[in-house]
Amino acid sequence: MPSKHQLLPLFFLAFNLHSYSQNKPADTVKTNVLNEVIINNISKIDISNSRKISRKELLKNQSATLGETLSHIPGIQNSYFGPNSGAVVIRSLSGNRVRVLNNGMALNDLSGISPNLNLISDMDNLLGIDIHINDGNVLFGGRAIGGAVNLKDNTIPKQKAPKSISGFVRAEGSTNLGYKQSFDLNGNIGNKWVWHAGGMNRWNDDIKIPGNTKAPIAYDPKIDHLTADMAQVNVEKETVRNLTLYPYISQFVLEKMKDPQWDLSEADLYTFEERSFVDGAYVENPKNSLYIAGQPEGTPFSTTIVKSITDYAPVKKGTMPNSHANSHAVNLGTGYVSEKFNIGVGFRRSYGFYGIPGFALRTLPGHTHTHDDGYTHEVEGESVYLPINTKSESNSFLMESEYRPQNGGITAIRLNYMFQYAQDSEFIADYLANKFAASRQVVRVEVDQQSLKFLKGLSGADVSVANIDVKGEQRYLPDNKSREYGIFTLQQLAFKFLKLNIGYRHDLVQRRAMLTEGYKPSRGLAGGKLSDRDFHLNQFTSGAQINISTYTYWRGSYSHSERAPDVNELYAGNNHFAIILEENGDDRLNKETAKTIELEAGFNYNGLKLSVTHYRTMLDNYLYLAHTGMSRSGGFLVKEWRQSDTELNGWESEMAFNHKFSENLNMQLGSYFDLVKNVNVSGDDMRNWGEGDYMPNMPTSRFGFSAGIGFKKFEFNAAFDRYLEQRYLGKILTQNRLCLLIRCFLLGWAII
Missing domain, CATH: 2.40.170.20 (TonB-dependent receptor, beta-barrel domain)
Structure with missing residues (x-):
């Protein structure tokens, strides 16, 4: 793809070597x-x-x-x-x-x-x-x-x-x-x-x-996952929830968090619901001490923090x-x-x-x-990113x-x-x-x-x-x-x-x-x-x-x-x-x-x-x-x-x-x-x-x-x-x- 603008100065003098069957100077x-x-x-x-x-x-x-x-x-x-x-x-x-x-x-x-x-x-x-x-x-x-x-x-x-x-x-x-x-x-x-x-x-x-060799978008913290794939960069990021937006903590999650069949974590604790259904009955959810009422409409529920962006394979500037x-x-x-x-x-x-x-x-x-x-076992090969090369050969009879x-x-x-x-x-x-x-x-x-x-x-x-x-x-x-x-x-x-x-x-x-x-x-x-x-x-x-x-x-x-x-x-x-x-x-x-x-x-x-x-x-x-x-x-x-x-x-x-x-x-x-x-x-x-x-x-x-x-x-x-x-x-x-x-x-x- 061409750049936004491109200056191509083409200055040259061409000198050619010629071979002839005669010694006469050639044009x-x-x-x-x-x-x-x-x-x-x-x-x-x-x-x-x-x-x-x-x-x-x-x-x-x-x-x-x-x-x-x-x-x-x-x-x-x-x-x-x-x-x-x-x-x-x-x-x-x-x-x-x-x-x-x-x-x-x-x-x-x-x-x-x-x-x-x-x-x-x-x-x-x-x-x-x-x-x-x-x-x-x-x-x-x-x-x-x-x-x-x-x-x-x-x-x-x-x-x-x-x-x-x-x-x-x-x-x-x-x-x-x-x-x-x-x-x-x-x-x-x-x-x-x-x-x-x-x-x-x-x-x-x-x-x-x-x-x-890569455009700045490849290293922009706002890069999306499709662009990151095409740019061949790894984006390490962390998503942090805004806990001040949730008024309650789920009583159900508090009681069942350690039960492996529910596969719950701390991320599931926070909720907008006043009550939870626990063991066949509704119970009141405790209030979230971090909750801040009256926040502006549109306040994001989470923030993504990009920790690092690295290339799949090393590239050298210049x-x-x-x-x-x-x-x-x-x-x-x-x-x-x-x-x-x-x-x-x-x-x-x-x-x-x-x-x-x-x-x-x-x-x-x-x-x-x-x-x-004497114990023998097979070691799997490492997965690495390697350069792409191409070879073309053609023979034609005319x-x-x-x-x-x-x-x-x-x-x-x-x-x-x-x-x-x-x-x-x-x-x-x-x-x-x-x-x-x-x-x-x-x-x-x-x-x-x-x-x-x-x-x-x-x-x-x-x-x-x-x-x-x-x-x-x-x-x-x-x-x-x-x-x-x-x-x-x-x-x-x-x-x-x-x-x-x-x-x-x-x-x-x-x-x-x-x-x-x-x-x-x-x-x-x-x-x-x-x-x-x-x-x-x-x-x-x-x-x-x-x-x-x-x-x-x-x-x-x-x-x-x-x-x-x-x-x-x-x-x-x-x-x-x-x-x-x-x-x-x-x-x-x-x-x-x-x-x-x-x-x-x-x-x-x-x-x-x-x-x-x-x-x-x-x-x-x-x-x-x-x-x-x-x-x-x-x-x-x-x-x-x-x-x-x-x-x-x-x-x-x-x-x-x-x-x-x-x-x-x-x-x-x-x-x-x-x-x-x-x-x-x-x-x-x-x-x-x-x-x-x-x-x-x-x-x-x-x-x-x-x-x-x-x-x-x-x-x-x-x-x-x-x-x-x-x-x-x-x-x-x-x-x-x-x-x-x-x-x-x-x-x-x-x-x-």
């Missing part, structure tokens, strides 16, 4: 920045609201996580689950509602199942990123109900390299955020074959921060606990490139081991102890091809395939709690229509098959399988001043869970039946853009999206250590539906761009992890997946100015603002009690400014972001201020 800009190529023709259809991030922008803005890298774009924020895990949040929607893809094919992104499972990516290997805000549902299915992020990489090169061998080697270091090395090499083999090799390595120790990270990535590929046909294969591997700034309770293994007299016949009404046909095997593990210190072994196969075919005078389009189909096997002593998911089949078409009519878009997609989604040894079904509303579920989903989008003049335009769109509940929403059960909750799914949940209206006005003249966007989304059967008001041992709040209607609306604005003063001097200025509200419109009594008028954990309204100057081969950039005080808070956030607790660590100033 670093031309060789360091690969040309961005069109992976597919999605970009040729200007659908609704999509954003393209170039390779050059990524080189300037890349961070430790994908969410943080893109967090300075209006409408997009970082989920922030510690400095090493951050997923993309689009207009308050994240996790299973934002699809992450690689060249149009779905990746094994498990951040929707557990937000600590970060997607490890090699930013230096990316040619660019396409961000689809409210327009990815037709192209990519229901999991893009909130949006989609398409990573376009260079693992399989799709054009000839500028030289027989070219590329860069880079080394970076930071006093706080660690060290990184990377390389990216590209070359040609003969006239038709090209190759690519790249990789990166990054690590950091525990991160230094100013002040405490150091974010368990914030270490180590990751690496390797990508290799080769391709055949000709005028009408491209085909290539590639391999991509990523690895990450990093800490989560939180702790979980674990009972250590016991041991057998033998005394001198095939991409494109045929461009240029006749028969077809411009291009693409057939892509990916097999991915990934293992994501959650540890309590070094003890394995959960392990997800996921295998995924994705096939996608796209066909570009031959552009007519007014019409162009894109149609296709995709299939995704995923199997997840779960192991570990603290499993919260059963073994499961998912099958997703989709077919889609997207068409555009373009006239001189008007563009009209329309698209439709149909999906079949199947979820299956298998009850295997080691998994205990959910104790939630569904009772853990693990029923098979099939969902038929329909996606629809339409839009129009009118160019009012050469410099101004108006755009409007409407979309209908449907999403099937994911495996954790249907089948989860038991303690989920990474989010410090007991998570319970419900296999009776229905599909989620979003209906969005969006309006935008824009201006573009001589390097100056201005835009203002307003949107409104009605979410039927919105899926959310609801509070039950209960907690169990170890500080685990009990939550259940439920559904209820929600309204989402907001505003976004952006200004950008780019001016080239000369061949060697360039200046960029930018600013943005966004506001989002996620409103409870269900009228559901349980939801009103648990969440209130707004959903918790919403992104904070914010604005920002940026400036950059480029002079020859040097660049200077600065950015300022301010997060406003949250006005629209869920009930749990308002009462317990969850966003200020241990999972909300910041890399800068925490001003609350």
